[in-house]
Amino acid sequence: MALLEVRNVGKSFGTLRALDGIDIAVQAGTFHGLIGPNGSGKSTLLKAIAGAHFPNSGSITFDGRDITTATPYERARAGLSLKFQITAVLPELSAYDNVLLALQSDQSLWSLLSSRTRRRLNGEVMTALERFRLADRADDLAGELSHGQQQWLEIAMALAPRPKLLLLDEPTGGMSPEERRVTGELLQPIRSHCALVIVEHDLDFIKDICDHLTVLDQGKVLDDGTVAEIERSTRVQEVYTSRV
Ligand code: ADP
Ligand code: MG
Numbered sequence: 001m002a003l004l005e006v007r008n009v010g011k012s013f014g015t016l017r018a019l020d021g022i023d024i025a026v027q028a029g030t031f032h033g034l035i036g037p038n039g040s041g042k043s044t045l046l047k048a049i050a051g052a053h054f055p056n057s058g059s060i061t062f063d064g065r066d067i068t069t070a071t072p073y074e075r076a077r078a079g080l081s082l083k084f085q086i087t088a089v090l091p092e093l094s095a096y097d098n099v100l101l102a103l104q105s106d107q108s109l110w111s112l113l114s115s116r117t118r119r120r121l122n123g124e125v126m127t128a129l130e131r132f133r134l135a136d137r138a139d140d141l142a143g144e145l146s147h148g149q150q151q152w153l154e155i156a157m158a159l160a161p162r163p164k165l166l167l168l169d170e171p172t173g174g175m176s177p178e179e180r181r182v183t184g185e186l187l188q189p190i191r192s193h194c195a196l197v198i199v200e201h202d203l204d205f206i207k208d209i210c211d212h213l214t215v216l217d218q219g220k221v222l223d224d225g226t227v228a229e230i231e232r233s234t235r236v237q238e239v240y241t242s243r244v
Contacts, residue, residue, distance in 0.1 A: 001064065003028040003195050004049065004165055009058035011044055011219075018044040019055065020219035026165065026212075031187075031196040033206040033227075036216035037239065042199040045216070046167050049197065050082045051075045063164060081163035083154045083171060091143025095134055095153055098142050099125045102157035128160040129153075132186055148179035152186070159190060166190070168198045172205060184209045203240075207231070215239070 002025035011019040019041045026032045034042045048055045049062075051072040059068045067075055089098050101107065103121055113121075129135045132152035137145060142153060151171055158166055172180045180202065187196065187209060200206040206213070213230040215222040223233045230236055 002026055003063060004197070005061040006045070006049065007059045007061070009045070009048055009055045009060065011041075011048060011053070011055045017219050019048065022058070022216075022219070022221055024214050024221065024224065026195055026197055028164070028195055029191055030212055031191065031198065031210045033210035033213045034197065034199045034216060035203065035206060035213060036222065040216040041219040042216055043169055044219075046082065046169050046197065046199060050080065050167055076161070076163075079164035080167070081158040081161060081165070082167035083158045083169065089142040089145075089150050089153050089157070091141060093142060094139050095129060095142050095145065096125055096138040098153060099128050099157050099160050102160045124160060128156040131159070131189070132156040133182075148175045148183075151175065151179075152183070155183075155187075159194065163194055165195045165197065168196065170199055170201060172200065172202060180205055 004026040006022055006024045009019055009022045010017070022041070022045060024032075034045065036042055047053050049060060051067070051070060051074075054069055059066060061067065062075070062078055062080060065078060067078065070078070090101070093101070100121065103124055104110065126135060126138070129138055132155060134149060134153060134156065137149065142150060145153060155168065155171060172183050175183065184205060190196070198206065198210065207227050210227060212225070213227055214224045215230060215233075215236050217239050222239060223230060223236050225233070
């Protein structure tokens with residue numbers, strides 16, 4: 001059974017059919033890319049998976065559980081994590097405290113935690129920062145990091161609770177080509193314990209890091225397959241040459 005199964009999911013905004021009978025399956029340990037023209041429904045699909053809104057029809061199963069109407073909190077507890085298109089680090093807090101908040105969202109409990117728990121959390125925060133080359137910036141305010149480093153900090157925050165599936169919506173937006181290349185490199189090691197569903201504008205980047213691609217067009221799945229299969233798809237080439 002796939003880690004994530006989206007079955008016949010529909011979502012309308014008024015009369016606009018943003019998602020129209022979407023089926024996708026994401027296997028554990030795979031990097032799954034969502035591509036398609038602007039407005040094709042990529043962000044809407046990620047939000048339905050994350051629980052930011054509920055679909056009007058269809059079902060979503062994660063790790064053997066029906067999560068179609070589960071709250072975002074319940075999904076996070078089940079092992080789903082996400083980073084949206086818009087940066088959401090808290091600029092007035094240090095990089096360290098941003099990750100700590102992702103792990104221990106109720107800071108009022110901090111004084112009640114045992115020193116052992118605090119040491120464990122400290123280890124997890126530093127591991128998350130190291131993974132994204134931010135250990136030496138731990139004490140710096142998140143707002144003082146470069147745009148690319150803020151994006152990495154957000155991915156580090158999303159990964160800190162050790163999810164089974166990470167959802168990323170255009171994580172390399174605004175990055176330099178070099179930062180983009182490094183992002184791909186830094187994501188690779190998570191494959192051993194976490195699957196990825198990623199939306200990206202940069203086709204070369206997504207083809208480079210993903211195993212599997214789903215192509216959306218006007219709220220429907222236009223094509224789905226391995227990167228090599230999608231590269232050969234004439235339907236996809238037509239849509240990309242005419243509309244992207
Ligand atoms: P993509 O991420 O592929 O660019 P989106 O999923 O953001 O596309 O949007 C799909 C369609 O749904 C677009 O036509 C968009 O304008 C519309 N849409 C998305 N979110 C909303 C919303 N909250 N209210 C109304 N329309 C929306
Ligand atoms: Mg989008």
